[in-house]
Amino acid sequence: TQLLEQSPQFLSIQEGENLTVYCNSSSVFSSLQWYRQEPGEGPVLLVTVVTGGEVKKLKRLTFQFGDARKDSSLHITAAQPGDTGLYLCAGLRVDSNYQLIWGAGTKLIIKP
Amino acid sequence: DAGVTQSPTHLIKTRGQQVTLRCSPKSGHDTVSWYQQALGQGPQFIFQYYEEEERQRGNFPDRFSGHQFPNYSSELNVNALLLGDSALYLCASSPPSGTQETQYFGPGTRLLVL
Numbered sequence: 001t002q003l004l005e006q007s008p009q010f011l012s013i014q015e016g017e018n019l020t021v022y023c024n025s026s027s028v029f030s031s032l033q034w035y036r037q038e039p040g041e042g043p044v045l046l047v048t049v050v051t052g053g054e055v056k057k058l059k060r061l062t063f064q065f066g067d068a069r070k071d072s073s074l075h076i077t078a079a080q081p082g083d084t085g086l087y088l089c090a091g092l093r094v095d096s097n098y099q100l101i102w103g104a105g106t107k108l109i110i111k112p
Numbered sequence: 113d114a115g116v117t118q119s120p121t122h123l124i125k126t127r128g129q130q131v132t133l134r135c136s137p138k139s140g141h142d143t144v145s146w147y148q149q150a151l152g153q154g155p156q157f158i159f160q161y162y163e164e165e166e167r168q169r170g171n172f173p174d175r176f177s178g179h180q181f182p183n184y185s186s187e188l189n190v191n192a193l194l195l196g197d198s199a200l201y202l203c204a205s206s207p208p209s210g211t212q213e214t215q216y217f218g219p220g221t222r223l224l225v226l
Contacts, residue, residue: 004154042116042202042217043155088154099168100215102154 006103021106023089024071032091116218133188137205144186147202
């Protein structure tokens with residue numbers, strides 16, 4: 001059972017379109033992170049959100065942490081082929097400082 | 113400044129064999145975590161080493177063991193390999209006093225068990 005549910009599992013869209021991927025849980029997290037992973041490589045941290053309702057922007061990527069700190073979203077504006085990859089969310093539960101809980105990921109393909 | 117390095121990059125073993133994977137943390141980092149990532153899944157936490165001791169462990173059997181050396185490098189050992197152990201094994205390091213929020217990942221070792 002995944003404690004962090006990501007949706008959709010797979011998304012293939014045309015260059016220039018907008019998209020949102022979601023990360024949901026019934027558990028409360030002290031912080032939540034988004035990573036991007038490319039084939040043959042380890043995950044690379046994109047952002048960490050720690051405050052309920054927090055919004056962070058990284059160029060065309062907008063990350064939001066839910067008010068109750070149980071969910072998060074990643075919105076990409078005007079997607080580009082370079083955005084292609086596996087997007088993973090991971091959270092630190094409030095009862096643990098050491099163990100990240102991971103979602104299964106959203107595989108994103110941006111077609112030129 | 114080298115990031116997290118792992119060796120070997122790929123490995124093929126047969127059922128019942130034993131395997132040792134190696135990880136060198138990023139310079140200045142003293143904590144190493146190991147993860148298993150099956151195809152199409154997110155990483156699953158195996159354990160974390162700090163000060164040469166296992167600090168926390170995920171839901172993995174005793175066949176999975178590890179070690180951390182005085183120079184902070186680490187090994188992951190898996191005994192009695194099963195087909196289901198085939199996966200990408202990731203090592204991540206964190207700086208002193210860092211939590212898993214501040215970890216950097218290596219490229220992984222892809223293990224295939226036949």
